[in-house]
Amino acid sequence: MDAKxxxxxxxxxxxxxxxxxxxxxxxxxxxxFDELFDRYVALAxxxxxxxxxxxDRTPGADHTDGFVQVEHRxxxxxxxxxxxxxxxxxxxxxxxxxxxxxxxxxxxxxLELSSGTPLPVYIEPxxxxxxxxLLYEHGALVRAVTRGDGKRGDxxxxxxxxxxxxxxxxxxxxxxxxxxxxxxxxxxxxxxNALLRRNGEEEIANPRNGTAGMMKRKDPAGLELAxxxxxxxxxxxxxxxxxxxxxxxxxxxxxxxxxxxxLDQTHVCDSPQAALAYCEGYGAQRGKLxxxxxxxxxxxxxxxxxxxxxxxxxxxxxxxxxxxxxxRKVTRVVSIEVSVGKSxxxxxxxxxxxxxxxxxxxxxxxxxxxxxxxRKDVRLGDRVEVEKAGDIIPQVIKVVSHELGxxxxxxxxxxxxxxxxxxxxxxxxxxxxxxxxxQRRERLIHFASRRAMEIDGMGESLVGQxxxxxxxESPHQLFALTSGQLANLERMGKKSADNVVKAxxxxxxxxxxxxxxxxxxxxxxxxxxxxxxxxxxxxxxxLAFAERYVAGDAKTIAVVAPESGSGAIExxxxxxADSIFGELSSPAIRKVLDGLATAGVSLEAKTxxxxxxxGVAGKTFVLTGTLPTLKRDEAGDLIKAAGGKTSGSVSKxxxxxxxxxxxxxxxxKAKELGVPVIDEAALLQMLxxx
Ligand code: AMP
Ligand code: ZN
Numbered sequence: 001m002d003a004k005x006x007x008x009x010x011x012x013x014x015x016x017x018x019x020x021x022x023x024x025x026x027x028x029x030x031x032x033f034d035e036l037f038d039r040y041v042a043l044a045x046x047x048x049x050x051x052x053x054x055x056d057r058t059p060g061a062d063h064t065d066g067f068v069q070v071e072h073r074x075x076x077x078x079x080x081x082x083x084x085x086x087x088x089x090x091x092x093x094x095x096x097x098x099x100x101x102x103x104x105x106x107x108x109x110x111l112e113l114s115s116g117t118p119l120p121v122y123i124e125p126x127x128x129x130x131x132x133x134l135l136y137e138h139g140a141l142v143r144a145v146t147r148g149d150g151k152r153g154d155x156x157x158x159x160x161x162x163x164x165x166x167x168x169x170x171x172x173x174x175x176x177x178x179x180x181x182x183x184x185x186x187x188x189x190x191x192x193n194a195l196l197r198r199n200g201e202e203e204i205a206n207p208r209n210g211t212a213g214m215m216k217r218k219d220p221a222g223l224e225l226a227x228x229x230x231x232x233x234x235x236x237x238x239x240x241x242x243x244x245x246x247x248x249x250x251x252x253x254x255x256x257x258x259x260x261x262x263l264d265q266t267h268v269c270d271s272p273q274a275a276l277a278y279c280e281g282y283g284a285q286r287g288k289l290x291x292x293x294x295x296x297x298x299x300x301x302x303x304x305x306x307x308x309x310x311x312x313x314x315x316x317x318x319x320x321x322x323x324x325x326x327x328r329k330v331t332r333v334v335s336i337e338v339s340v341g342k343s344x345x346x347x348x349x350x351x352x353x354x355x356x357x358x359x360x361x362x363x364x365x366x367x368x369x370x371x372x373x374x375r376k377d378v379r380l381g382d383r384v385e386v387e388k389a390g391d392i393i394p395q396v397i398k399v400v401s402h403e404l405g406x407x408x409x410x411x412x413x414x415x416x417x418x419x420x421x422x423x424x425x426x427x428x429x430x431x432x433x434x435x436x437x438x439q440r441r442e443r444l445i446h447f448a449s450r451r452a453m454e455i456d457g458m459g460e461s462l463v464g465q466x467x468x469x470x471x472x473e474s475p476h477q478l479f480a481l482t483s484g485q486l487a488n489l490e491r492m493g494k495k496s497a498d499n500v501v502k503a504x505x506x507x508x509x510x511x512x513x514x515x516x517x518x519x520x521x522x523x524x525x526x527x528x529x530x531x532x533x534x535x536x537x538x539x540x541x542x543l544a545f546a547e548r549y550v551a552g553d554a555k556t557i558a559v560v561a562p563e564s565g566s567g568a569i570e571x572x573x574x575x576x577a578d579s580i581f582g583e584l585s586s587p588a589i590r591k592v593l594d595g596l597a598t599a600g601v602s603l604e605a606k607t608x609x610x611x612x613x614x615g616v617a618g619k620t621f622v623l624t625g626t627l628p629t630l631k632r633d634e635a636g637d638l639i640k641a642a643g644g645k646t647s648g649s650v651s652k653x654x655x656x657x658x659x660x661x662x663x664x665x666x667x668x669k670a671k672e673l674g675v676p677v678i679d680e681a682a683l684l685q686m687l688x689x690x
Contacts, residue, residue: 003047009371010040012427014055027366028395032387034323038083062130062146064216067154072133073177074236076147078314079297079321096322100272100298103320107300110309110317119300122247123267123278126295126321127231129183130212132160134232139172146215154216162220166230167258174240178254180232184211185291188227200491202459205393207292232259233297246301268301279322286324295323328387329362330400331355333380336367336409338416342442342520344431346412346422348373350384350396357388365394370411371427379406430522434588440474441467443520447475451526452518453510456503457496465489475518476595479504508599511606512539515596521583523576532580534640535569539593539603546584549577572648615686617643619655622670625663627680635683642687650675658683 017033028036037055044054063069080103086094108119133153135143144160146153160166165182184192184207192210193203204210211228232254235243244253248268255261265282269275279296286293299319300309309317332353338346348367355362365386367373376396378384381403384396414421415431417438422429431439444467448458455478466472470485481504486497513533517526524532536542548556560569560577572580583589597603621639623632623646630638635658636646650657650669657670657677670677684690 003043007040007043007047007049009427010036010043011055013369013372014040027368027393032395032397034081034083038086042087062148062212063152063154066218067156067216069148069152070143070145070155071152072145072148072150075150076131076133076153076179077150077311077316079319080315080317081295081321081323083323084325097272097276100276100320100322104272107305107309107317111305118270120268120270120302121275121298122301123269123275124233124251124297124299125231125262125265125282125293126297126323127181127183128208128292128294129181129231130208130215132156132166132180132182132215132230134160134166134178134180135175136170136178137175139169141166141168141170156215159215159217159220159223163214163223163226163228165228166232170254170257170259171241174238176235176238176241176243178232178259179234179236180230180259182211182215182228182230183207183291184214184226184228187290192226200457200459200461200496229260232261245303247299247303248301250303269298276322283324293324295321297321326387327357328385328397329355329357330383330385331362333378333382333384333396336373336378336380338412340415340417340431340436340438340442342439342446343522344415344433344436344439346370346415346429346431348378348409350378352384352386352394355386357386357394362386362388362394365396367396369427370429373409377402377408379403379409381406434583434586444472444475444478446520447518448478449518453507453514454503455500455507457500458503461491462486462489462500474592474595476592476599476601479508479596479599479601508601510602512537512542512603513605515539515593515601515603519589519592521580521589523580528572528580531569531572533605537605539597543584543590543593546581549581550585569648611642613642613644613687618645620645620647620653621683622647622650622654622657622666622675623660624657624666625660627658627660630680635680638687638689639683656683 014033014037017028017036040055082096082099082103084093084096086099088094088098104119104121111119113119131147133145133147134141135145141161142157143155144157144166145155148154160182161168163182166180170178186207189204189207189210196203204213214223214226214228217223233251234247235250235254244250248266251261251263251266255263267278269278275298279298282296297319298321300306306316306318311317333350334353335351337349337351339349340346348370350365350367352363352365367376367378376398378396378399379402383400385398385400386394387397388394411429412422415433415436415438418431418433418436420431420433420436423432424430433439441463444463445460447453448455448463453475458478466478466481466486466489469489470481472478472481481501483494483497483501486492486500487494489497492500511533513526513530516524516529516532532542536545545556545559549560560572560574569577593603616639621636621644623635627635639646647654650666650673652673652675654670654673654675657666657675658680659667659670659677660680667677669675678686681690
């Protein structure tokens, strides 16, 4: 395969798995993700991909709608990692000790230390939770913020306070910021999952995702029952208070003042050998700890060095992480099966000879996609190494040996559930038949899920029963279910049935964006559904447009793509539009939307309050380049909230082009057409926000 193509595929996979991770449904383990990411980084280096185009530029964002974003005083970055995949200049794998030795030596050089001067490193466990930045003023906690994209995070003060996850008071004087990890100890997490199971609700995949979900609850009442707690490990900024000068002493100070810090689990080291030995020793007792850790963090102990050491946009130079290798076992592939997802995506799954792995018996493992399967060349009868993703989802890491005479698995040409011919898109293979039985079931599960129509109580098991026992095929039929029908199903009673009926009633008013997302239309994720809903305002207008689009009406098509690239509907390119509007005008989707309307489900967009600003209202803006403070969609939201419009391309109808750094062809086009070009400051002034 040509290297550029391979990089594009790797980038797709990285993005895909990042999204899955953020959605709380990781499909691969951290270890496997790191391997994938390392492969991407190595190839991007080899091809000399410029910084601005690379995926390793900034840490992944965690912003949730409805949460106030707060700028971090000191950016919250990732950590550099010691990785078994690092190669030396001759292409040979580099032992961890050598990598750590090199890192340490570079830090000595950065600090211009003479050869006799020791540079001690402090080692702490790397707790697997979500990081939080805490602001204390005069000893009281005043704010808690997530890491977000590293520059800005979400304000989760109320959640953290309700959960009693961190000390409400710390010290007495001055102001300071404490960084730490919020996490869910195993026992409390298991108890919570047992409760969910008893209520017939979907269990949470792992403590880390659970913590993230809990901390993004809009209503934090009752969070203290969950038992989420914290490990505090850094004070990146302080004022009006004197603090010790070493990392080891800072942790001791935090512990003295009542924070939970595991001092007995930390250690100062003077050499790479000693440091690695400590990390490995710690790893050996990992399974016995009451919480999950995914590695160790090694930090230069003397804090006065930090400023001089600096860092990259991705990680600081004062620390490095050691990641534990996840537990792996060898077993045999009994069969390779193809499962069908909600949007028809076919995923290869390996059935395995049962093997004990990290506490459970594993019999199945995901192979993710056919590109991955072909790269690993997994065949029937192979001996393979398996590992658990996020310590939950098992997956095949690599083939140990093929069986004599085995042949490579060939991609399916037909859907295993409905027999329809498949189509290939990027790295994925799809069943294009919307009436496919397997897809229907998965779609219903998605329709009812929390980020879609949020029908409480309608989880995987209940959907399975309403499909098998009550003959539900399509989302709108859910709304016709009665309490009497539901009460007769397994693990249901009168009370839970009544609750489901209430939840169905509540789901009717979620609005067009959530309905569009819930329908699991290809390419219509949460952002696209919001963009479509806000552009069209109602399902009626959207469907009428789709019909004209599919009929080839030139004016309609021009709305999406005036000349080339994307047009009036934010982020919608021509190729995607073909697929989305094609699906929207299919009889199957129409039938569902008609059914939903008849059932009383609102198909109107919920509009954000608009306050028209003279000079902006009715005008069309095109945003290009990187703006100094606003993200592009934030600037777009401000314009829309003031009654203006945004467009993806410059034409004679454009009133203003807002240009930031590295603005490209759109800026040239604006100059050519004589469209006024303004900067962010001028835009903010027009909006009355400067
Ligand atoms: P990563 O995101 O894997 O690059 O690693 C950085 C993250 O490790 C931080 O954002 C923290 O959430 C987490 N972490 C856990 N324990 C520690 C620790 N003792 N010191 C620093 N970071 C930690
Ligand atoms: Zn099918």
